[in-house]
Amino acid sequence: MTDRARRPGGRSATVRRRVLDATLAQLVQHGYDSLSIDVVAERSGVHRTTVYRRWRDVGGLLADVLNEAADDAWLPPDTGTLEGDLVAVNREICTALTDEPVTVALIAASFRSGQAAEALRAFWTERYDRCAGLVRRAVERGEIPAGTDAYRLLIAATAPLYHELVLLRSAADARLPEIAARGAATAARAGAFTTR
Amino acid sequence: MTDRARRPGGRSATVRRRVLDATLAQLVQHGYDSLSIDVVAERSGVHRTTVYRRWRDVGGLLADVLNEAADDAWLPPDTGTLEGDLVAVNREICTALTDEPVTVALIAASFRSGQAAEALRAFWTERYDRCAGLVRRAVERGEIPAGTDAYRLLIAATAPLYHELVLLRSAADARLPEIAARGAATAARAGAFTTR
DNA sequence: ATACTACTGCTACAACTGTAGCTTTAATGA
DNA sequence: TCATTAAAGCTACAGTTGTAGCAGTAGTAT
Known part of the structure; x- marks a missing residue:
């Protein structure tokens, strides 16, 4: 986790990007039931064992996707009431x-x-x-x-x-x-x- | 399902009883994560394939347990307010x-x-x-x-x-x-x- | 009794999931 | 440029999950 910050354009960073993109794409296209480490690995071109090592399970993948998505500037609306x-x-x-x-x-x-x-x-x-x-x-x-x-x-x-x-x-x-x-x-x- | 009613004391009925008891016992003792068809089959003494055939997956087992439990005389309390x-x-x-x-x-x-x-x-x-x-x-x-x-x-x-x-x-x-x-x-x- | 039917038990297998150990590659720093 | 190091790739394997096909058995009806 900390290393990804140290090497922003490095291999680890591109691997993460490819895997998270593949996770989201698979989720959108084929739903939650279709999500598995193997499918995401295949789709991203990253090796199975690498995905298992860094994210452990599907929950880890989704957690990373959410953490990234949560990092926005969202603020609640102000309608006056x-x-x-x-x-x-x-x-x-x-x-x-x-x-x-x-x-x-x-x-x-x-x-x-x-x-x-x-x-x-x-x-x-x-x-x-x-x-x-x-x-x-x-x-x-x-x-x-x-x-x-x-x-x-x-x-x-x-x-x-x-x-x-x-x-x-x-x-x-x-x-x-x-x-x-x-x-x-x-x-x-x-x-x-x-x-x- | 309908056949179980026709043969209330038959083999199917006792198999169901053993499997549902095993499911609940396993759940109480070792939690949801430990629940699998294989564990329940082993614990109940009923063969794996039978459990797979009749209940399909863990959700099916739990659904049957709940259906049985839901068949009670519960009524909401009456406290006056x-x-x-x-x-x-x-x-x-x-x-x-x-x-x-x-x-x-x-x-x-x-x-x-x-x-x-x-x-x-x-x-x-x-x-x-x-x-x-x-x-x-x-x-x-x-x-x-x-x-x-x-x-x-x-x-x-x-x-x-x-x-x-x-x-x-x-x-x-x-x-x-x-x-x-x-x-x-x-x-x-x-x-x-x-x-x- | 006997045939019939429905369901269970059994074996074998295919697919999926997760891990260990080792090799290779890429980023970093001197 | 070259040594270092962290991470990715690869192979092989063990365990789990789910299914197919067939054999055996308990309950039912004649």
Whole structure:
């Protein structure tokens, strides 16, 4: 890991690039079930044993893909109201869960790979941290009481989406983002997420 | 499946019993990662090929275990208030997710096995259906407006638990059931889950 | 009793997964 | 340019997973 930084254009770096590209391409084209070290190795032209050594399993591959993708400048939207912000965030989550295969694949992999579980946890923690500003703005506007626990509120707003789309696998209802956001915003206004 | 009913004490039935017992025992003792057709076959004394034929994969085994377990007389608690009922339900979910290995194992398996996914979906649908009575009582008491969508309310109350304990794998906070239930109940009282 | 049917047991095999040990190659630094 | 070193490539192998085809056996019906 540290060596890749020391030799940015070196062989290790190109190998990593080829392998991660192959992983994502395979995932997009043939789905999570088709992902295996052997397939990715073949597709990338990198030898099996090399992939096994550096990434250990499919979860490791996906974790690396996610770590790279997480390294962006994403910030939660600012629509002017708490509920509007939450709806916007939920719409993005909805898209990620229905259109992007990486997210669901990583959730699946997280049950079989410690690396994937850790990468996913880190990713979500970071995103929820960035969303804390959204809650702060709502407090400053006086929409919700000071002392509102940002994390609890954000979980309440987003968890129903994961529950329905990932665990229950219900048909994706387009109103889901609004309903979940409205519920959480309503509860927050009534002070249900204040810590003290 | 239908034949097992026709020959209740027959060889097929005893084979099924031995295999399901072995599956559950293995799961409890050594965890989900240790579950494989071969291990279960060895442990049950039933031949590998038989288990492969009848259950196909680990997801099939777990699905059968769950189907059997789901066939009980469970009813949601009646504490006299909506929030009390939701807290009680959440406490049960919390126990199931932290103490009982079957639930989490089935969630994990549901990403790799259609049978497991379907069994889980059916299980949850049934439980949410049974919980609808809890919402109806709250409406009759005048706690929440008529027209409240029971399913949405129940999802809002329970989803944060699954999100934190299964997906985020945060440390189990004992206050989680209360917080999630309070949020959903508060939103419901304010009419956030009414359909019309 | 006996034939019939459904299911289990058995053997063998093919494919996939993961690792060990060694050789070769490429990047680095003197 | 050349020695050093880290990482990639290669071969071979062991273990696991899943399947096909056939033989044997328990339950059912006449």
